[in-house]
Amino acid sequence: MFTEAIKSSDSASVSTGTASEPHALVLLRRASNRGYAIQPLRTGGAIVRYRRAGLGAPRLFVHTFTPIVPADPSSLDLSNLRLIDEVKTARFVGSDRYAAGVIEAGAYEIPPSQTERLAGQGFLVRGQDGSLRLTLSARLTLVAVAHECMDSSDRTTTWCSCGLAVHCKNAESADARRLGHLTAVAADFLDSLSPAFTAAVTAV
Ligand SMILES: [Zn+2]
Structure with missing residues (x-):
C-alpha cells in the first residue's frame, strides 16, 4: 500500500x-x-x-x-533482495537452527533477524502457493539503488551509479538529462516486469 x-x-x-x-x-x-x-x-x-x-x-x-x-534498506537487505530475486523459489520455513523462521532461497538460508528486516520493510509477499515474491516497493528500491545519482557542486555534472556520466552547460540541462535517464530506466523496469509478477500483484 x-x-x-x-x-x-x-x-x-x-x-x-x-x-x-x-x-x-x-x-x-x-x-x-x-x-x-x-x-x-x-x-x-x-x-x-x-x-x-x-x-x-x-x-x-x-x-x-x-x-x-x-524502506530504509541496509546493504545486507539489498543483497538478500537480489538473492531472493535470482532464485527460482523462496519461502518462509521453520529452522532447525533458530527458534524463529527463516527464508529458504535456493541453497541459501536467510537468518531470522534478516528475514524480519525484509518483512518489516514491506519487501515480501507470500503467494497462494506459499512462495515469496518481491513487492513492487522492493523492486523500485532495487532500481533506485542501481541508479543513484550524484551531482558536482555546481550541478552541471551528474554521475549515476550505473556508470553514466553527464556533463552539461548548466544545472537545468543536467537536471533534465538526469531525470530523462531515470525515466528511461523506469520505463525499462516497468517493461521488464514479467507477466507472472503482474499477475501475482493483481491477484492480491
Ligand atoms: Zn543510471
Whole structure:
C-alpha cells in the first residue's frame, strides 16, 4: 500500500490518497506510456512529474508514491533482495537452527533477524502457493539503488551509479538529462516486469 501525494505548481495545497500495489503499478505504467518523468526511490516509492497545458502557463504536477512503511534498506537487505530475486523459489520455513523462521532461497538460508528486516520493510509477499515474491516497493528500491545519482557542486555534472556520466552547460540541462535517464530506466523496469509478477500483484 502506498500514500499518493499530488501537488500542482499553481496550488499550495497537496491532495493525498492511498494506492494499493496493483493500483500503483497501473498508475506507473500509465505514466510511463505517456512519457512522464518517473524517478524510483530508495524508500520503495516513486515520483512522477508531468506538465499539463491549460489556460496560461503549463502546470507542473508531481505525484509522490510513498510506501506506508518507507524502506530504509541496509546493504545486507539489498543483497538478500537480489538473492531472493535470482532464485527460482523462496519461502518462509521453520529452522532447525533458530527458534524463529527463516527464508529458504535456493541453497541459501536467510537468518531470522534478516528475514524480519525484509518483512518489516514491506519487501515480501507470500503467494497462494506459499512462495515469496518481491513487492513492487522492493523492486523500485532495487532500481533506485542501481541508479543513484550524484551531482558536482555546481550541478552541471551528474554521475549515476550505473556508470553514466553527464556533463552539461548548466544545472537545468543536467537536471533534465538526469531525470530523462531515470525515466528511461523506469520505463525499462516497468517493461521488464514479467507477466507472472503482474499477475501475482493483481491477484492480491
Ligand atoms: Zn543510471
